[in-house]
Amino acid sequence: MKKILFSVLLSAPLWVLGQGFQVNLQGQKQIGMAGAGSALALDEASVFYNPGAVTFLEKNSVSAGVNPLLFKSAFKQSGSNITENVKNKIAPPFEFYAVWGPKSNKWKLGLGVYSPFGGLVDWGDNWSGKYALTSLNLKAIYFQPTLSIKITDRIGIGAGFVYNHGDVNLQRALPVNYPDGRSGHVTLDGTGKGYGWNAGLYIKTLSNISFALVHKSKVITKLDGGTADFTVPQSLAGSFPPGNTFSAELPLPATTSLGVGIPLSKSTVLAFDASWVQWHIYKDLSFDYATNTPALVDTKSARNYHDGSSFKLGINHQASEKLALRAGVGYAFSPVQDGYVTPEAPDADRYILSAGLGYAPTRHFEVNASFFFEDVKSRKQKNIETGLDGTFKTLVYAPGISLTYKW
């Protein structure tokens, strides 16, 4: 059975991104609730969702999960009757959390490793937008050590330091042709790093309604010495010198979330999260080449993102001592303005639907699974910079599973 699953994973399509490049897959329980849950001390994923709630977790725990994401995007050039689809690729966002603290003490330590931003789109080398982009593989992996402190029995605060390891591989075709008619190609590949923080406040009122205020800072990720590999006809090698490098900067935005948790009964809780994603810092995507030529100048492509936002409502129902059921709905507003939609992030406003279940066979062991679906609205666009003109439509499917050990 495991082998079958593995082979299915390898042959299945995949991938990423939330609003812009945001990936909303950081904890199996919260995913099952559409990504709501900052105001709930649900589990060790609070390290991400709200460091202030971590200290209210009853047990110490470690968990690891994966959410293979199927990013199915399609494009139809304006006036065309041909629909083009992204290739099927696998790049599962994963998450790892650990929470530890002396029992019945006022503080807990946490560690989270997760990927809040990313993108893997591969349109193939010969699609109608190939001169804008053929593929993008972007991964941001955040490492976040965290301290959470109970100020009172009902108020917790927490903060974590964020180190980001970023990888980017961006490819496109160049509109210069070889004698056999094929196009040139460029691959930009680099690794970068950035720093930030994540802090949260958790308040549980006397009525047991809980509130959360969380701010995750922006993380400016700098790439230096990335390789810029140009494949062009030999007669143009002087214009696109081999062995070139580039530097670039990818600003990952801050997110401020307000959360509410409402217990409906002893076994059922409702969670609502409103998030404000401060994408306005993503003004442009610039590449600074180490060696410039008249044909190869540094590029500065306007992105001019607006701030994005999302609203998520989830429910968690403890059906029995061992079984929990979850569901959620949400809506997110795209940060991408008209004229700036690109094939690397064919973004639009989107609906979110999710479901999940948890099973705890023993006191120490827990399995959680989720299914996350996003319907990104169809968007007809003409990109201001490239002139790429057509309609994008994207559906996102993300099943996920995690294992937790508690003590």
Next chain:
Amino acid sequence: MKRYILNSFVAAIILFAAACKPEIETPAGTTAGQANFSKYIAVGNSLTSGFADGGLYLEGQKVAYPNLIAAKMASVGGGAFTSPFFTDEHSNGSGYLTLSALVNGTPTLTQVTDKLAYRDAAKHLDKYSGEIQNLGIPGMRVDLSFDPSLTFSAANPYFERLLTDAQVGKTNYFQFIQGRNHTFFSLWLGNNDVLGYATNGAVTVTGDPTTVLTDKVTFSSLYANLLNALTAGGQKGIVATIPDVTAIPYFNTVKPSLLLAAARAANPAAQAVFIQTGTGAVRAATDEDLIRLPFQSAGLFGQGAIPYGLHPLNPIENKWVLDKDEVIKVKDYVNSYNSSIKSLATSKGLAIADTYSYFNQVASIDGINVQGITLKAAFISGGAFSLDGIHLTPRGNAVIANVFIDAINAKYGSTVPSVDITQYRGVKFPDK
């Protein structure tokens, strides 16, 4: 056991989702609107025939804009579209230019000499018989379509190859295009009525009708005759305006300022580039004076005891130059022809592909951005014009096909799908 259930649950979800592709519904390719594309004919000159790189050859013929349009018409009731293709054995047709080297930005152009389609020493081309719908003939003009002497059908090898021996010298283009039972037509003709004059440096050679500048009134009345014939059965169709011939790379690559800079590199004392104008006057050239592209490889500049082009006593001859007054004259004729074309087409209720406006955008400093490609009018690097600096690359043909398709759809309410221009190349660069 629970794990297995979960695993199979996840696997099932992935399989399910993999099958659920997003759908994009558009009307493209669903209706011919008020038009009937079942038999499309394309009337025109070299641009219509697929002429490129200074020659007519199979690769260019296959991507001629009418052929690209016809392929897209197929989804909305378009029928077969036949063209007088050269055979694979003679695929290089008349021969054409290739870019054989590019060193420090200096191109070397080489003539292809194999697989030619000449059937005799007099350079007659292989005959083509059978149904033809791409009726484009390189060198065809509005005035010569009505050639009363009927000799152009023998003198023009591209026309001659499409005729039976009995027809050669006994017909003209106006007769040739009629009686073809078409349901839809395109007409892009008239470029050579001014281009032939301009590319000869605004010099009309006595006895050479291809260097004549067609009179404006004559143009208008003959163009009306063409339209009357093509719409005799009530057919719908599209006409195209004539691009500003002074904006093409043929006239904008060899600039006086560049010649002077080259001369000064060899001899810092060089004062100016001297030209003989259309009036016979000799003066220093500015970049408002346009030098023809072939001057670059003519081997004349700076030669002789009195260096050619660098001294008032040995100026660049009139035939190489479209001086600024001639530029004004040529532009005036293009504008006049275009206003005739537009008003005649409008009165007939035909679609108009305004290639004049489109090429002006291509020729602007920033060019035009289409599907991730920046198209400009620059020689070689611009991507739209082939190596003769006049005719289009496959990419240029694809772009123009879309200009036609957009105009057809707008006029007739049809949804002919657009051409994916990224599937078509620009200039081929040597890989050495």
